[in-house]
Amino acid sequence: MHVFVTGATGWVGSAVVQELIDAGHQVTGLARSDDKAAALAGTGAKVIRGTLDDLDVLHQAASAADAVIHTAFNHDFSRFVENAEQDRHVIETLGSALQGSERPLLVTSGLLGLTRGASELEVPSPASPRKSETAARALVERGVRVATVRLAPSVHGLGDHGFVPILIRLARETGVSAYLGDGSHCWSGVHRLDAARVYRLALEQGVTQSVYHAVADEAVPFKDIALAIGRGLGLPVESREREHFGWFAHMAGANMAVSSQYTRALLGWTPSSSPGLLADLELPGYYHAD
Structure with a gap:
């Protein structure tokens, strides 16, 4: 083709x-x-x-x-x-x-x-x-x-320059890896x-x-993403108001978590390239990619 x-x-x-x-x-x-x-x-x-x-x-x-x-x-x-x-x-x-x-x-x-x-x-x-x-x-x-x-929202891997690196940059600039509210809203990865x-x-x-x-990861709590970034950068992890995130607040506070069961069954698709978003965020190299 x-x-x-x-x-x-x-x-x-x-x-x-x-x-x-x-x-x-x-x-x-x-x-x-x-x-x-x-x-x-x-x-x-x-x-x-x-x-x-x-x-x-x-x-x-x-x-x-x-x-x-x-x-x-x-x-x-x-x-x-x-x-x-x-x-x-x-x-x-x-x-x-x-x-x-x-x-x-x-x-x-x-x-x-x-x-x-x-x-x-x-x-x-x-x-x-x-x-x-x-x-x-x-x-x-x-x-x-x-x-x-x-x-x-997170299409991850070493070299990522999407939404998670925006959060990494914000954490470096502000000295805190932050989440909105109680951080229970979820992203997919x-x-x-x-x-x-x-x-x-x-x-x-x-x-x-x-x-x-x-x-692949259907629902990763946003707080868990913030915790992983905090560990990767050696920074505190805290809840902050929308103002902290600036223009990115709408994304940082959004529930962007869906099911992919139908796609998996229809295509015979089994994600296998990574153990998951949070595991990728434990890799030191991830913090060189933003």
């Missing part, structure tokens, strides 16, 4: 590219700079230069592929509304290139807007700021074979290599469902 991948040099996308290539698929990836293009070419993938604003480039690349995986998203949180709108345009463009065919599209989203313990069948709140899944559902009505991979296998397995099985949950 020839798969076009956006975000092909990113934290998740690069793992997806390698997973596909190792399984014998051909990959074309989007790269926005010379160094990222060289790194992508080194994996054996073909390279298309461009950005998420190059809609004509994206449409052409998707039109030439047997399947498309969209993992790219601009994580500049100061422009989140604009970036969510950009993401919607990209998904619409990729979908229009596949419309009228059976070629599948996998898009990426998160767990915000879902209730704790939600299954793959639950639809996120319309108030959820990211619109990836809404855009995907609109394509279904146009006959596009599309599904959403919902990623855990998944190792990046396990997440990559969800994308591959979903493609190979024909994208038969509308949603997949790339979630």
Whole structure:
């Protein structure tokens, strides 16, 4: 299968590219700079230069592929509304290139807007700021074979530069590893290599469902994450008010914990790349990656 991948040099996308290539698929990836293009070419993938604003480039690349995986998203949180709108345009463009065919599209989203313990069948709140899944559902009505991979808020592993490293940086800056309230609200976690296998397995099985949950640790109490960070940095662990977390307070206080039992059974997916988020946070190298 020839798969076009956006975000092909990113934290998740690069793992997806390698997973596909190792399984014998051909990959074309989007790269926005010379160094990222060289790194992508080194994996054996073909390279298309461009950005998420190059809609004509994206449409052409998707039109030439047997399947498309969209993992790219601009994580500049100061422009989140604009970036969510950009993401919607990209998904619409990729979908229009596949419309009228059976070629599948996998898009990426998160767990915000879902209730704790939600299954793959639950639809996120319309108030959820990211619109990836809404855009995907609109394509279904146009006959596009599309599904959403919902990623855990912590896609962990050495080299992580996602939400947990934000907490690590905040702990270093403030001298305390903090949690909101009693810290009983939970995040989910998944190792990046396990997440990559969800994308591959979903493609190979024909994208038969509308949603997949790339979630290994289904419910990790936020206080336990703070305790692990405190141990890793040798800092006290304390409850703090929302002001302590600044712009990140909405995420730090959110319940982002769902079930992945249906995805596991459907895909035959058993997370195996790591003993779990908390175990990864006990590794000294994790604190060199932020």
